[in-house]
Amino acid sequence: WPVGYPYESLEWEDDEWWTGKYTTEQTLGYTTALVHINAANTIARYWRVEIDDESNSAGYVQVGRLFIGPSWQPAYNPQFGVTSLGWETKTEIQEAIGGAEYFQARTPRRVARFKLDRLTENEAFANTFEIQRRAGIDQEVLWIHDPEDGEHALRRRFLGRLRVLSPVEYPYAECNSTAFEIQELL
Numbered sequence: 494w495p496v497g498y499p500y501e502s503l504e505w506e507d508d509e510w511w512t513g514k515y516t517t518e519q520t521l522g523y524t525t526a527l528v529h530i531n532a533a534n535t536i537a538r539y540w541r542v543e544i545d546d547e548s549n550s551a552g553y554v555q556v557g558r559l560f561i562g563p564s565w566q567p568a569y570n571p572q573f574g575v576t577s578l579g580w581e582t583k584t585e586i587q588e589a590i591g592g593a594e595y596f597q598a599r600t601p602r603r604v605a606r607f608k609l610d611r612l613t614e615n616e617a618f619a620n621t622f623e624i625q626r627r628a629g630i631d632q633e634v635l636w637i638h639d640p641e642d643g644e645h646a647l648r649r650r651f652l653g654r655l656r657v658l659s660p661v662e663y664p665y666a667e668c669n670s671t672a673f674e675i676q677e678l679l
Contacts, residue, residue: 522601523647524679530564530640560635560652565620571607575672578605578638578649602677603651605636610670617661617669625658625671636675651677 540561544554582601588594612621628634631654638649656674664670 520647524651524677525647526635526650526652528635528637528646528650530637534563558652560633562635564635565624566640567609567612567616567620569609569611572610572670576607578603580604581676600679602679603653604656604677605638605653605675606673608670608672610664610668612661612669612671614667614669617671621671621673622661625655628655630655630658633678634675653677 542559546554580601581604583599584601585597585599586594587597609616609621624634633652633654635652636650638645642649653675656676659672659674662670
């Protein structure tokens with residue numbers, strides 16, 4: 494694992510103090526992903542993935558899925574004040590007559606919400622409009638909050654789906670905007 498805790502956020506007693514890296518227990522509850530972003534667009538008929546892990550005592554590697562797709566990063570960051578990342582849960586709570594609570598625990602999932610409010614016409618239609626058309630609410634999208642982020646990458650990127658399809662709006666001349674709500678796939 495990469496460093497996941499900034500030095501100043503840890504106490505001397507913390508198990509991670511020396512390395513700043515996640516423990517196995519701390520990664521539970523996250524759907525982990527190894528992400529590689531090509532420096533330039535690559536068009537290929539076939540892809541070959543080689544894994545060189547000679548120290549692997551198991552002799553094999555388990556992979557849940559491989560996602561290869563186009564990427565897009567807007568020219569301007571999402572709008573401040575309406576960008577959020579949080580956990581949602583469908584855990585059900587029932588209260589007994591005596592006040593004791595009983596839980597039907599469900600795995601929480603991350604949900605990212607943001608609005609892109611400074612899109613050019615080309616970005617709005619060639620990118621956001623097409624992403625929504627192709628992905629709908631049932632296809633996979635990979636959301637990465639910051640491609641340069643190493644410390645919080647486990648927390649702020651995930652494979653998900655669009656929860657709603659938002660229209661392209663025209664808030665003022667020569668500017669377009671649209672919102673996204675992405676729910677993590679478990």
